[in-house]
Amino acid sequence: MTSEARALVTGAAGFIGAHCVRYLAQRHWRVRALDVHPAPGSFTGLDVDFRMADLRDPAAVAQALEGVDVVFHLASVHLDVGAKDAEFEAVNVAAVAQLVSACAAARVSRLVHVSSVGVYGHVAHPPAAEDAPLAPVNTYEKTKCAGEKAATDAARRCNLDLVIVRPSWVYGPGCPRTDKLLRALKKGRFFYIGAGNNLRHPVYIEDFLSGLVLAASAGAELSGRIFNLAGPRWMSVEEMVGTFALALDVRPPTARIPRWLGLGAGWAAELVGAALRINPPISRRTLAFFENDNAFDISAARRALKYEPRTELLDGVRRTLLEEGGGAERSAAAGAQQAR
Secondary structure: OOOOOEEEEEOOOOHHHHHHHHHHHOOOOEEEEEEOOOOOHHHOOOOEEEEEOOOOOHHHHHHHOOOOOEEEEOOOOOOOOOOOHHHHHHHHHHHHHHHHHHHHHOOOOEEEEEOOHHHHOOOOOOOEOOOOOOOOOOHHHHHHHHHHHHHHHHHHHHOOOEEEEEEOEEEOOOOHHHHHHHHHHHOOOOOEEOOOOOEEOEEEHHHHHHHHHHHHHOOHHHOOOEEEEOOOOOEEHHHHHHHHHHHHOOOOOOOEEOHHHHHHHHHHHHHHHHHHOOOOOOOOOHHHHHHOOOOEOOHHHHHHHOOOOOOOHHHHHHHHHHHHOOHHHHHHHHHHHHHO
C-alpha cells in the first residue's frame, strides 16, 4: 500500500477513529472521514475530507466510497449504555453487511473491519488465540460477534477482500475510559470490585494503529483472516491500575467492594442515567472490567502482519498525560521520563 492510498475511516469522530484519521493523514494518506457526529477540532490543519452522515444511509455511504482504495471500519454503538438493542443491531450488524456490499460495488481493494476482543467474553484459558471459543455476554459483545459473521458472509458473496481485527483494551489521549480512570485516581475515588486479580491486556493507541495499517497493507493471501491486536503483555487489573497511579504520582488505590454491591450500584446507576439521559459513572458492564480475564495471543499478527507493539503501559500512560494533561500532571510525567 503506497503512502498516497485513498482511505475512508468510518466512526471518525470517536476516540480510535479520530486518532486513525490523524495517523493516516500525517503519513500522507488521502483521507476521507465519516461519522454521524461532527468532526473533532483535532482535524484542524489536516487535509481531511470529513463527511457528517449516518452509516445506515446507503446513498451517503456510496458517495463516501467513491475513489477509495481502503476502508477502515470503526463505527459502532459502544459506550452508550442507554442505547437500545435495536440500535446495536442496526449499526453493529446490519450496517456492516450493507457496507461490505457497498465496498464491493465501489471496487474497494480492502476492507479492514474493526471488531473487538469482547467477542471472547471471559477468556477461560488465557491467552486466547483467534480460534478460541467465542462467548459474548452483553449486547455490544454479541452484536460485534454477529457483525463479524455478517461481514464475513457478505464478503464471500461479494468477493470482497476483508480482514478483521480484534483490538484489546485500547488506551491513550482522548479515550473516555482512560480519562475516567485517570480522574478517579487523581480524586482518590477509584475502588476495586472484587479482588482485582483478573487479567487485562492494554494496547497504546499508536501501537494499535500501526497494526491497522499493516492489516490494510498485507498481501491478498490474508483476505478473510482475523487477527488479535493487543499490547506487549497482559497483567492483572491491580497491576494495570497501579501503573496508572505511578504515572500520575498518586497512591495506588486499595479500596474494594464485594461483587454483589458493585452489581447493585451499577444497576441503580443505569436507571438514574437512563432517566437523566446521561451515561452513568458505573454500570453493570463495568463489572466485566473487574471480572473477565482478557489476555490474548498476538503471535498470528506478529507472523503474518509483522505487528510488534512496543509501548509498555507506563510509557503509554505518561505519553497520554503529556499530550492531554496540563500543569502538575504534565510536569510530573516529564520529570519521571527524564529520570528514567
